[in-house]
Amino acid sequence: MKKFINAVDDVLVESLSGFAAAHADLVRLQLDPHYLCRAQKAQNKVAILSGGGSGHEPLHGGFVGYGMLDAACPGHVFTSPTPDQMLAAAEAVEAGRGVLFIVKNYAGDVMNFEMAAELLPFDHATVLTSDDVAVEDSTYTTGRRGVAGTLIVEKVVGSLAETGADLAACQALGEKVNRRTASMGVALSSCTVPAAGRPTFDIGPDELEMGVGIHGEPGRRREALRPADALVGDLLAALLEDLKPQPDSRALLLVNGFGGTPLMELYLLYHAAARWLAERGVAVERSLVGNYVTSLDMAGASLTLCLLDDEIRAHWDAPVHTPALRWGR
Incomplete structure (x- = not known):
């Protein structure tokens, strides 16, 4: 294993410290318990808080800032943050309108956020995210996993919160x-x-894992490597089977890298995906390509499709200013 580290036990704190120093205009780091929050606390709005295991950067700390999160709680690598982190972060950012937790559907995350609440x-x-169509259950979840969606x-709920919307409205939009x-x-x-020092799973040089989770969980099947167009077709067919879009639907397409895939390949996947969707009557009106919800150094990618309506599109387009996502401000 070759990694830029000093000591395994210090990886998280040293990484968080570097992140906070690099983005001191946007975020503030609190240690013991660990959480990241906005450098300037927002006032008179619902506070949006998320978190999860580290190793998925820039999720979630990279999305702390105007138009998205008020705070993020990072656990150790692939390990849920603890209730005391969530409680301390919530108390620090609550601004008189309550707190909305956005929680990925993993057993540890759900349990610890419930204890904090x-x-x-x-x-x-709470809004529970469960966008992964690959499996209904896994070692980590009861039901579908929350991933790049x-x-x-x-982003969408963070925008609504900035308008002064109440807690119930923010929760309802998140669930929609x-x-x-x-x-x-x-x-x-x-x-x-x-901490493990070796790959989480073994895979041959001519194999791929279709439907893999962001912690390296098994997917739908192990299969032979195929051209990108064929892989994109299989992934999108599964998404459309789940979403069942109406004719002439509008969509946001997110091509997300897992940390070890070059942008050149991610844009190639986007090209294939946009063509495939257009041929089936789905218009890609908004897009995002890059490494946003990663799995350390894994080579791979995920495709996320969000069916747009006017409300969702308006809040996606609204200004955002965070370390990892920013436009319109």
């Missing part, structure tokens, strides 16, 4: 976006967790 002295609600939920969003990924290699 029970201790909050103010109004709170979580970014879309955070989640229902209209589907994702599926494919891996060409495994990731290597620093």
Whole structure:
């Protein structure tokens, strides 16, 4: 294993410290318990808070800022943050309108956010993301996993919160976006967790894992490497089967890298996906391509499709200013 680290036990704190220093105009780091929050606390709005295991950067800390999250709680690599982190972060960013938790559907995340919520002295609600169509259940979940579609939920709900909308409205919009969003990924290699020192799973040089999870969980099947067009067709067919779009639907297409895939290949996947969707009457009106919900050093990518309506599109287009996502401001 070759990684730029000093000591395995120090990876998280040193990485968070570097992130906070590099983006000191946008975020502030609190240690013990760990959380990231906006450098300037927002006022008189619903506070949006998310979190999860580290190793998926820029999710979630990279999305702290205007138009998205008020705070993010990072756990150790692929490990849920603890209730005391969530409680401390929520108390730090609550601004008189309550707190909305956006939680990926993994057993540890769900349990710990629920424990924290029970201790909050103010109004709170939760949106559970579950956009991964690859499997219904896995080692980590009961039901579908929350993956790259979580970014879309955070962006759209974060925009609504900036308008002064109440807690119930923010929760309702988050749940609507989640229902209209589907994702599926494919891996060409495994990731290597620093503490483990070896790849999470073994895969041959001519194999791929179709439907892989963002922690290296098994997907739908192991199969032989095929041309990108064929892989894109399989991924999108699964998304359309789930979403069942109406004719002439409008969509946001997110091509997300897992950390070890060059942008050249991600844009090639976008080219194939946009053509495939156009041939089936789905117009891609908004797009995002890059490494946003990663799995350490895994080579691979996921495709996420969100069916747009006027409300979702307007909040996607609204200004955002975070370390990893910014436009219109």
